[in-house]
Amino acid sequence: MSDYELPPLPYDYDALEPHISEQVLTWHHDTHHQGYVNGWNSAEETLAENREEGDYSSTAAALGNVTHNGSGHILHDLFWQSMSPEGGDEPSGDLADRIEEDFGSYEAWKGEFEAAASAAGGWALLVYDSFGNQLRNVAVAATSSTPSSRSSIGRSPRNATNKPSNCSNRVFTSLFG
Ligand SMILES: [Fe+2]
Numbered sequence: 001m002s003d004y005e006l007p008p009l010p011y012d013y014d015a016l017e018p019h020i021s022e023q024v025l026t027w028h029h030d031t032h033h034q035g036y037v038n039g040w041n042s043a044e045e046t047l048a049e050n051r052e053e054g055d056y057s058s059t060a061a062a063l064g065n066v067t068h069n070g071s072g073h074i075l076h077d078l079f080w081q082s083m084s085p086e087g088g089d090e091p092s093g094d095l096a097d098r099i100e101e102d103f104g105s106y107e108a109w110k111g112e113f114e115a116a117a118s119a120a121g122g123w124a125l126l127v128y129d130s131f132g133n134q135l136r137n138v139a140v141a142a143t144s145s146t147p148s149s150r151s152s153i154g155r156s157p158r159n160a161t162n163k164p165s166n167c168s169n170r171v172f173t174s175l176f177g
Contacts (some may be wrong), residue, residue: 002044006037006081007077029080036072039065075123075140102135106149113137 009029014022043065050059090106090143103109110149116139118126123140 001043004037004040004044004073006034007080009080011083011085016083020083023094029076033073033076036069036076039069040073045068071140075125078125098135109135109137 006029009025013025013029016025020028040143043062045063046058047066050056050062067146069142090096096106099106099109113124116137119139121141125138125140127138128134129136
């Protein structure tokens with residue numbers, strides 16, 4: 001049976017200050033992300049019990065919990081890996097070229113991405129669309145358990161405390177959670 005675990009942050013809890021405070025990063029990783037890991041494990045346990053007992057009355061709800069908590073776990077993991085104490089600034093190399101090609105300019109991409117993030121109420125991601133062979137901004141709606149705290153990464157025009165601008169060039173994500 002699956003037993004998902006919370007991966008450690010790839011940097012210290014205070015490594016992203018002043019953009020994300022140690023307190024926010026500690027809560028977000030140790031409490032919020034951990035909650036998704038726990039929720040996923042719990043839902044898998046329910047599914048396994050239901051299979052064993054042949055009682056599927058709570059299976060649909062458990063499958064929904066797998067989707068919610070599993071995506072929460074995976075997206076948080078991507079979020080942590082996308083940031084770096086050495087990150088920030090505009091992308092370069094292949095990613096910069098591709099953003100220019102698919103969005104017209106970095107500024108155009110950023111404007112669209114921030115619009116996606118503000119509308120998402122969950123997650124905004126820059127993804128590669130293998131069907132259309134192009135980069136695409138995607139807004140992912142969160143479910144009712146989306147928490148109220150809010151942080152974002154990417155090169156934000158606002159550099160207020162806890163509005164991190166640190167980001168690697170590999171991927172930009174924005175998180176409302
Ligand atoms: Fe979160």
